[in-house]
Amino acid sequence: MADYKQQVIDFFDSRTSYDTEGEKHPREAKKLLSSVLVEPGQSILDIATGTGLLAISAAQKVAPTGSVIGVDFSSGMLAQAREKIAADGIDNLELIQKDIESIEFDAEQFDLIFCCSAIVYIVDVPGIIGKCYSWLKPGGCLVFTTPYKTSYMAEIHVRLCRELLNIDLPHIIRPLWTPEKCRWQLQQYGFKNIEIEVDRTKRLRSLTNRYDTHWHGQGFFPRGNPLTNLTAAQKELLLVGYQKAIADRVTDEGVWQDCTTLYVRAYK
Numbered sequence: 001m002a003d004y005k006q007q008v009i010d011f012f013d014s015r016t017s018y019d020t021e022g023e024k025h026p027r028e029a030k031k032l033l034s035s036v037l038v039e040p041g042q043s044i045l046d047i048a049t050g051t052g053l054l055a056i057s058a059a060q061k062v063a064p065t066g067s068v069i070g071v072d073f074s075s076g077m078l079a080q081a082r083e084k085i086a087a088d089g090i091d092n093l094e095l096i097q098k099d100i101e102s103i104e105f106d107a108e109q110f111d112l113i114f115c116c117s118a119i120v121y122i123v124d125v126p127g128i129i130g131k132c133y134s135w136l137k138p139g140g141c142l143v144f145t146t147p148y149k150t151s152y153m154a155e156i157h158v159r160l161c162r163e164l165l166n167i168d169l170p171h172i173i174r175p176l177w178t179p180e181k182c183r184w185q186l187q188q189y190g191f192k193n194i195e196i197e198v199d200r201t202k203r204l205r206s207l208t209n210r211y212d213t214h215w216h217g218q219g220f221f222p223r224g225n226p227l228t229n230l231t232a233a234q235k236e237l238l239l240v241g242y243q244k245a246i247a248d249r250v251t252d253e254g255v256w257q258d259c260t261t262l263y264v265r266a267y268k
């Protein structure tokens with residue numbers, strides 16, 4: 001798993017202008033933050049805080065008596081957050097560079113725990129949900145986003161692996177990719193009053209970008225990758241199947257990629 005985590009760190013370290021890459025991340029952080037009541041005096045944890053898109057606004061909302069802790073293991077993402085924190089003169093946001101899966105907090109320490117656009121990268125998703133339940137005060141809320149199963153061609157990847165290779169792909173978004181799975185998983189740890197909004201969005205992908213048109217098994221695999229030892233012929237099968245699926249979706253504008261996202265709130 002060390003290799004997988006280093007792969008994630010390297011990927012985010014390389015994204016040196018994350019906030020201006022597109023609309024998706026700023027929009028998602030803003031929408032998630034506004035989905036719950038954030039008020040002065042609260043104690044907040046932002047899991048996988050990245051460049052602080054959500055944490056910085058949260059810190060401004062809970063000031064002057066409240067505070068925010070943002071945890072992330074990418075030094076590159078945190079460096080971008082630090083620049084903004086200094087520029088905005090924020091003094092109630094602490095950044096910790098650590099793996100969220102190996103950090104400890106006191107029980108009942110936080111009023112709110114956010115995790116925006118990041119829970120899919122966690123190796124032990126049920127484990128982190130259980131820890132969040134413990135770290136929240138009674139009545140506190142875990143607030144996160146997670147991609148719906150139709151997002152990022154995930155259903156196509158899973159279907160092609162099943163149909164062409166007889167492999168049940170443990171896709172990165174599978175643990176929480178439907179409202180039913182989210183609800184069930186959260187209930188296992190005692191969360192109640194679970195509210196899930198399905199936000200239907202999509203984005204246009206370029207047909208000239210290999211990243212968008214060439215899939216033959218690459219990706220992030222937090223829970224083991226059954227595609228590492230594919231033969232060249234098996235990779236070719238996946239690639240041809242994927243390109244057929246993409247061709248079926250081409251419009252005059254290009255290929256629309258579904259980015260439907262679940263906005264989840266769960267109370268302790």
Ligand SMILES: C[S@@+](CC[C@H](N)C(=O)[O-])C[C@H]1O[C@@H](n2cnc3c(N)ncnc32)[C@H](O)[C@@H]1O
Binds near residue numbers: 053072
């Ligand atoms: C897509 S970014 C989201 C950042 C921010 N939450 C936002 O909404 O813009 C995902 C972040 O998760 C972080 N991350 C992934 N797994 C992590 C882990 N186990 N511990 C700490 N950070 C992690 C990455 O370093 C990256 O900054």
